[in-house]
Amino acid sequence: MTHSGLSVLVAGGGTAGHIEPALAVADALVVNHGAKVTALGTPKGLERELVPARGFPLELIDPVPVPRKPSIALLKLPFRVVKAVNQTRAILDKIEADVVVGFGGYVSAPAYIAAKLNKIPFVIHEANARAGMANKLGVRLGGIGLNAVENSGMKGQVVGVPISSSLAEQPSWEKRTAGFAKWGLDSAKKTLLVTGGSQGARSINNAMAECVEDIVGAGFQVLHAYGKKNKEPKTMPGYVAVPYIETMDLAYAVADLVVSRAGAMTVAEVTASGIPALYVPLPHGNGEQALNAMPVVDAGGAQLIDDAELTGDRLGESVIALLRDEDLRSHMVRAAQATGFGHAANEIADIVAKLAHK
Incomplete structure (x- = not known):
């Protein structure tokens, strides 16, 4: 130009x-x-x-x-x-x-x-x-x-x-189809997207290792970006683990629920995409991550889990309950969209x- x-x-x-x-x-x-x-x-x-x-x-x-x-x-x-x-x-x-x-x-x-x-x-x-x-x-x-x-x-x-214009809109069906193909996911199953950054994902990774079998066993699938600096987790059918996701627009397109830290960019991208979220704010710093998420949480578009309370049982139960509850997730989608993030x-x-x- x-x-x-x-x-x-x-x-x-x-x-x-x-x-x-x-x-x-x-x-x-x-x-x-x-x-x-x-x-x-x-x-x-x-x-x-x-x-x-x-x-x-x-x-x-x-x-x-x-x-x-x-x-x-x-x-x-x-x-x-x-x-x-x-x-x-x-x-x-x-x-x-x-x-x-x-x-x-x-x-x-x-x-x-x-x-x-x-x-x-x-x-x-x-x-x-x-x-x-x-x-x-x-x-x-x-x-x-x-x-x-x-x-x-x-x-x-x-x-x-x-945020990028490719993320500031509801994901298209074409992107959703491309995302399923890219990671070998089943388009008939609800998908959990898990991410948290290279270092900030550590406690999320640990909790996922404890509950991923329960989530997959309940009939769902997981796409997990575990962070380049972290140890590669063991995978299984229905659980795809990658060190980093470059095409986040495709990842958001396949996601029915997101589990992540609550960095300002992540919250904005997930909210603009209209995806229900479980945020686990990074406990370091001055508490800004929890504050980043609060407008969406207060609106009903997301939920918070304190890092100190994050266990495999807590995460697994929360994820399975949300993925099973179509009405609640639909409400969370509408609430996220209404924020204008x-x-x-x-x-x-x-x-x-x-x-x-x-």
Whole structure:
């Protein structure tokens, strides 16, 4: 596509939770505004794989993690910040950036500081229910804040979570058929999709190992993304285990129920797809995962299981009860659809384009 002259730098490196919303907005900027979009990342993040696969140029800077305890690394932090900011300022000049959009993570703070120093407008999107330090810094520096939910601790308009356009709609029958074929699943059986991220899936994996025979024995089937860093589980007829799922649109298309952590992106994608969910919030951090899921839980589109209460018996009983209850799942589908989650990418792209034109 011939671009309109609008040059945008999106900063959201590190984890998929930062990268995917950045790429969703990048897609909307290209399609709706003819923008030229460049992504900012580090050599250590998942963006090295995800960004080129989506067709966007990737510029790299040194990562600037913030040490939690006093150390030599903490003493070196100011010098690392200055270096990363200077690297980012050079990139902004190189691509003749009109505007910067940040989504949190290691690369965002240098991006916000560099934009401020280069006198380029910038936008900050916070996907989680509790804002991170980098995004709070961005708003304090004068960036325009946008929140996924209310009361994140960061000033800004509430717009929701941007997700890929392929996930922001009800799955089609064609995708459902393709998903069954891809993983060798039985289209006549109800399907449970289980996921949780490379490290966050560990307790979910352990509980699944204890109850998967009961779930399969009850007449259901399971597609389980157990995480590349975790041990491969033993499979059986009706139980498909894979380290990672790249085509999540097909996975959601076959799912009648989802069991997962409650990252902001996951909640938005599952909700936009209209799939009932059992969320097991990651117990670490500041409790933001439970808060991410609460709007959908309160609406009746999902249920929560506390990680400390997650056992094979609890998970198996909950899954089997939901998959057997057609009326309850239908109610959960309608409740999820009514929340309006997952349609923020276009709105954010419009805000970015208007800011740049000003």
